[in-house]
Amino acid sequence: MISLKASVKKILINFSSLSFLQVANYLLPLITFPYLVRVLGPANYGLLNFAIAFASYFGILSDYGFNLSATREVSINRDNLDKLREIFNSVLIVKIFLYFLSSAIIYILVTVIPFFNRDAVIYWIAFLAIFGQLIFPAWFFQGVEEMKYLAIINVITKILVVISIFIFILNKDDYLLLLVINGLGNFVSGIIGLFLARKKFDMKFYLPNRKSILFQFKEGWHLFIFSLSTSLYSVSNTFILGLFANTTIVGYFAAADKIRQAITNIFSTISHTVYPYLNRVFIKSKIDGLQKTQKMLIFIGVLSFFLSLFLFVFADEIILFILGPNYVDSIPVLKIISWIIFLVGTSNVLGIHTMLNLNYKIAFTRIIVLAAFFNIGLSFILVPQMFEIGTAISVFITESIVTLSMVVFLVIKQNNFTRVSDV
Numbered sequence: 267m268i269s270l271k272a273s274v275k276k277i278l279i280n281f282s283s284l285s286f287l288q289v290a291n292y293l294l295p296l297i298t299f300p301y302l303v304r305v306l307g308p309a310n311y312g313l314l315n316f317a318i319a320f321a322s323y324f325g326i327l328s329d330y331g332f333n334l335s336a337t338r339e340v341s342i343n344r345d346n347l348d349k350l351r352e353i354f355n356s357v358l359i360v361k362i363f364l365y366f367l368s369s370a371i372i373y374i375l376v377t378v379i380p381f382f383n384r385d386a387v388i389y390w391i392a393f394l395a396i397f398g399q400l401i402f403p404a405w406f407f408q409g410v411e412e413m414k415y416l417a418i419i420n421v422i423t424k425i426l427v428v429i430s431i432f433i434f435i436l437n438k439d440d441y442l443l444l445l446v447i448n449g450l451g452n453f454v455s456g457i458i459g460l461f462l463a464r465k466k467f468d469m470k471f472y473l474p475n476r477k478s479i480l481f482q483f484k485e486g487w488h489l490f491i492f493s494l495s496t497s498l499y500s501v502s503n504t505f506i507l508g509l510f511a512n513t514t515i516v517g518y519f520a521a522a523d524k525i526r527q528a529i530t531n532i533f534s535t536i537s538h539t540v541y542p543y544l545n546r547v548f549i550k551s552k553i554d555g556l557q558k559t560q561k562m563l564i565f566i567g568v569l570s571f572f573l574s575l576f577l578f579v580f581a582d583e584i585i586l587f588i589l590g591p592n593y594v595d596s597i598p599v600l601k602i603i604s605w606i607i608f609l610v611g612t613s614n615v616l617g618i619h620t621m622l623n624l625n626y627k628i629a630f631t632r633i634i635v636l637a638a639f640f641n642i643g644l645s646f647i648l649v650p651q652m653f654e655i656g657t658a659i660s661v662f663i664t665e666s667i668v669t670l671s672m673v674v675f676l677v678i679k680q681n682n683f684t685r686v687s688d689v
Contacts, residue, residue: 302432399456
């Protein structure tokens with residue numbers, strides 16, 4: 267039995283490791299971010315992000331929600347080596363199968379549809395670049411609560427990517443080479459991650475039985491729908507904007523959103539750190555789990571609110587300092603989406619840490635799916651008229667609806683529970 271002191275120490279170590287990882291994943295790229303937006307220019311930077319948004323759909327399909335479902339399975343079975351190997355191999359098999367399925371879909375799209383065919387090369391390179399993310403077993407290291415391996419691997423490869431960018435990306439025509447560099451960095455990370463899983467945790471590779479593979483499909487389904495639906499009001503915003511506006515306008519939105527994402531991912535660090543721990547707490551006691559998530563909600567809510575406020579108040583200075591005067595049209599975008607930091611931070615606690623651990627998977631999925639379709643509908647109304655501003659307004663309204671829906675659902679459930687307990 268792990269003591270409370272040991273659990274807290276483990277959480278702090280993992281939080282430090284994941285915080286260090288976020289430095290590699292987000293702050294290190296921010297070193298190159300001001301350089302890239304200036305060298306590539308709004309047009310090529312917009313085209314690059316449109317291609318990445320396109321490839322991200324297939325990354326989500328290949329990942330299949332395993333960053334949450336497989337993490338939970340690993341966390342629960344961490345002391346059973348045979349079961350861990352079964353989970354490890356089943357998840358990899360499913361991910362690789364879905365990646366090859368994705369490649370067939372992309373082939374059809376870039377061959378048949380002229381809009382994609384004219385820039386087919388960039389879409390293929392963007393898709394190939396996500397293979398390294400596919401094979402990197404981040405979900406495994408999170409499940410066994412050994413995030414230090416994530417940090418070490420990512421810091422090394424991200425530093426190499428940053429150095430390569432300053433050496434090889436010299437003008438606006440090097441945007442394809444940028445995708446190649448990022449793809450190679452991801453691939454190296456993936457290979458090292460698989461090697462460490464085998465050497466440090468004795469994860470032998472083998473073909474699992476059909477039952478194990480189908481079980482992972484089933485377990486990941488709701489979280490896959492969650493990830494896919496979430497992308498419909500995150501990744502899709504850049505994609506839909508690119509269907510109606512030129513790549514320069516896409517660049518204005520993508521650049522502002524990159525700044526917002528860098529701050530939002532602070533809360534992803536916290537979320538991924540405590541997720542395995544809260545899984546175990548809720549299994550032992552729902553009351554203890556709810557008490558801990560309520561404290562977490564207050565902490566995340568206050569911190570994310572003040573970060574949103576800071577970004578809103580100093581949007582002009584931040585854009586001009588980081589992006590330069592060519593991106594002045596990104597200022598109103600950043601002001602609008604700055605409040606998404608507060609909304610996402612809050613909804614992560616309400617949804618992932620509370621609703622999923624209380625086994626409200628269906629309700630959680632419905633909220634996300636309905637919000638996704640709402641966002642698409644609203645985007646097709648606002649974007650053709652307001653372009654990047656319409657995109658920003660659409661995602662802000664959608665995130666507000668998601669957060670409010672989760673609050674209402676949990677309040678109703680709590681009131682129902684209270685009434686039953688009083689009978």
